[in-house]
Amino acid sequence: MIGSDAVSALIDGAAADSVSVLDRGLHFGDGVFETIACLHGRPRLLSLHLERLAHGCRTLGFSPPASQALRAEVEQLAGTQERAIVKLIVTRGTAIARGYAVSGREQATRVAIRYPWPVEETAWQQRGVSVRVAAMRLGENPALAGLKHCNRLEQILARSEPEGAAAAEALLLSRSGRLVCGTMTNVFLVDGPPQSPRIRTPAIDLCGVAGVMRRVVLREASRAGIDTAECALWPADLDGAAEVFLTNARVGIWPVGRLGERTLEPGPVTRRLQTLLRPLLEEPADA
Amino acid sequence: MIGSDAVSALIDGAAADSVSVLDRGLHFGDGVFETIACLHGRPRLLSLHLERLAHGCRTLGFSPPASQALRAEVEQLAGTQERAIVKLIVTRGTAIARGYAVSGREQATRVAIRYPWPVEETAWQQRGVSVRVAAMRLGENPALAGLKHCNRLEQILARSEPEGAAAAEALLLSRSGRLVCGTMTNVFLVDGPPQSPRIRTPAIDLCGVAGVMRRVVLREASRAGIDTAECALWPADLDGAAEVFLTNARVGIWPVGRLGERTLEPGPVTRRLQTLLRPLLEEPADA
Numbered sequence: 001m002i003g004s005d006a007v008s009a010l011i012d013g014a015a016a017d018s019v020s021v022l023d024r025g026l027h028f029g030d031g032v033f034e035t036i037a038c039l040h041g042r043p044r045l046l047s048l049h050l051e052r053l054a055h056g057c058r059t060l061g062f063s064p065p066a067s068q069a070l071r072a073e074v075e076q077l078a079g080t081q082e083r084a085i086v087k088l089i090v091t092r093g094t095a096i097a098r099g100y101a102v103s104g105r106e107q108a109t110r111v112a113i114r115y116p117w118p119v120e121e122t123a124w125q126q127r128g129v130s131v132r133v134a135a136m137r138l139g140e141n142p143a144l145a146g147l148k149h150c151n152r153l154e155q156i157l158a159r160s161e162p163e164g165a166a167a168a169e170a171l172l173l174s175r176s177g178r179l180v181c182g183t184m185t186n187v188f189l190v191d192g193p194p195q196s197p198r199i200r201t202p203a204i205d206l207c208g209v210a211g212v213m214r215r216v217v218l219r220e221a222s223r224a225g226i227d228t229a230e231c232a233l234w235p236a237d238l239d240g241a242a243e244v245f246l247t248n249a250r251v252g253i254w255p256v257g258r259l260g261e262r263t264l265e266p267g268p269v270t271r272r273l274q275t276l277l278r279p280l281l282e283e284p285a286d287a
Numbered sequence: 288m289i290g291s292d293a294v295s296a297l298i299d300g301a302a303a304d305s306v307s308v309l310d311r312g313l314h315f316g317d318g319v320f321e322t323i324a325c326l327h328g329r330p331r332l333l334s335l336h337l338e339r340l341a342h343g344c345r346t347l348g349f350s351p352p353a354s355q356a357l358r359a360e361v362e363q364l365a366g367t368q369e370r371a372i373v374k375l376i377v378t379r380g381t382a383i384a385r386g387y388a389v390s391g392r393e394q395a396t397r398v399a400i401r402y403p404w405p406v407e408e409t410a411w412q413q414r415g416v417s418v419r420v421a422a423m424r425l426g427e428n429p430a431l432a433g434l435k436h437c438n439r440l441e442q443i444l445a446r447s448e449p450e451g452a453a454a455a456e457a458l459l460l461s462r463s464g465r466l467v468c469g470t471m472t473n474v475f476l477v478d479g480p481p482q483s484p485r486i487r488t489p490a491i492d493l494c495g496v497a498g499v500m501r502r503v504v505l506r507e508a509s510r511a512g513i514d515t516a517e518c519a520l521w522p523a524d525l526d527g528a529a530e531v532f533l534t535n536a537r538v539g540i541w542p543v544g545r546l547g548e549r550t551l552e553p554g555p556v557t558r559r560l561q562t563l564l565r566p567l568l569e570e571p572a573d574a
Binding site: 016018019021022025060099139 | 347348398438439471
């Protein structure tokens with residue numbers, strides 16, 4: 001156990017508390033990660049997490065570790081705890097030589113870390129969260145869009161903006177002014193007539209992370225007959241939305257209750273989607 | 288000694304070969320680095336490297352380590368070797384909690400690694416290098432521009448482009464089409480009439496790294512009465528330049544001998560600047 005009593009880690013499957021000083025993850029953020037909610041020892045949505053992780057490795061040009069190994073490591077750390085978070089980091093591995101160039105002979109490093117479930121405002125699920133729009137804008141690079149890679153300085157700077165202390169989350173615009181996502185969430189807008197509402201979420205084609213819970217919400221909404229769209233969205237769309245909600249793999253859905261100066265009520269579509277997701281979140285079956 | 292016999296490392300001043308699995312450098316690339324050429328045990332341009340490093344830490348919102356400590360660690364690793372490279376990485380430190388948020392109580396981690404001087408084509412200094420323009424474009428984010436931070440996936444992807452195998456370096460354009468720099472070098476264009484030439488290098492205001500050797504070349508050129516400019520430049524400026532050269536802290540100046548399909552001769556201004564820099568590179572005084 002490291003850092004605090006509640007944190008525990010495996011590196012390449014063995015209990016350890018440090019990684020090689022030559023790991024390309026340390027040098028360049030050359031890797032991808034997943035944050036997996038585990039309930040009663042069962043990792044939630046693990047297949048979707050591992051699928052995105054493997055896609056990320058391949059997009060960065062290296063072979064993902066065997067999913068059985070990753071699965072076993074997450075399950076080992078989840079143990080029998082009622083609630084825990086397991087973070088998986090997979091880097092390209094130890095550098096063969098100095099510099100950015102890739103030899104192709106690197107062996108991916110698997111890091112799995114168990115963290116305690118965070119203490120949080122449980123009312124957020126019900127009453128909604130306070131959200132602001134970050135001043136810093138995300139650079140746009142389609143080659144990295146969607147990946148949960150380890151180059152996260154932009155998210156750190158956005159979280160650190162002094163005006164952000166009171167908000168639960170900061171929404172991010174991209175350099176060209178498009179609405180993208182939050183620092184650790186995806187964002188959905190609800191509009192359309194009450195009898196046939198529509199949910200829209202920004203296309204993750206220029207920057208941002210394509211969240212696992214975003215994918216689940218799009219799938220479940222579609223199954224429930226709700227119109228869904230992934231498209232270019234702008235701050236004006238945010239201002240015009242009847243309901244706004246955020247998603248991530250741990251919290252499921254957070255209604256947005258405050259958006260800058262504007263107060264919103266968690267609306268019927270957000271509530272309906274929360275109800276649809278509840279079985280998945282509370283009694284997780286894989287995927 | 289780690290990795291190979293020639294590599295040696297200090298972490299927070301003590302010989303070590305691994306860093307905490309909770310280090311924010313590993314998780315997020317949350318740090319900055321410098322690559323320092325050391326000749327006969329003397330680190331070249333160390334004050335400029337340490338100045339940029341400290342500026343990078345402050346821009347990312349954390350206190351840089353004491354420069355005396357960093358200086359001592361670089362000098363210790365440089366030892367009495369004829370030629371060595373010392374890489375310094377300074378991260379925000381071990382995470383206090385999971386997630387992007389910064390507590391302000393983190394303690395920066397100092398990593399210093401000695402590498403052997405690379406085996407290279409020494410003719411490159413004379414005959415020039417072959418350069419191509421990368422297909423991938425850099426995302427633009429003024430908040431990170433200029434810093435030698437540890438979020439380097441873009442550089443890794445650009446280096447890895449399959450068509451790049453034969454080129455010594457790939458030049459990078461930004462998302463909006465501006466010429467920025469190479470993956471590990473800065474770029475200079477020479478034009479103007481032969482009796483009063485001008486050297487121009489891209490302004491590093493949207494993305495890219497503001498190299499230490501770039502700064503030295505601008506300073507030395509200016510002292511020698513050569514007109515210099517840092518400004519917005521485009522691929523057409525590259526095509527129109529009489530001479531093109533690259534700079535970095537290790538190699539000094541590489542003339543560009545081939546640019547895609549175009550062959551260039553290393554020209555008189557490039558040669559003059561190489562001559563001006565020679566004392567600094569071969570008998571390094573600090574800064």
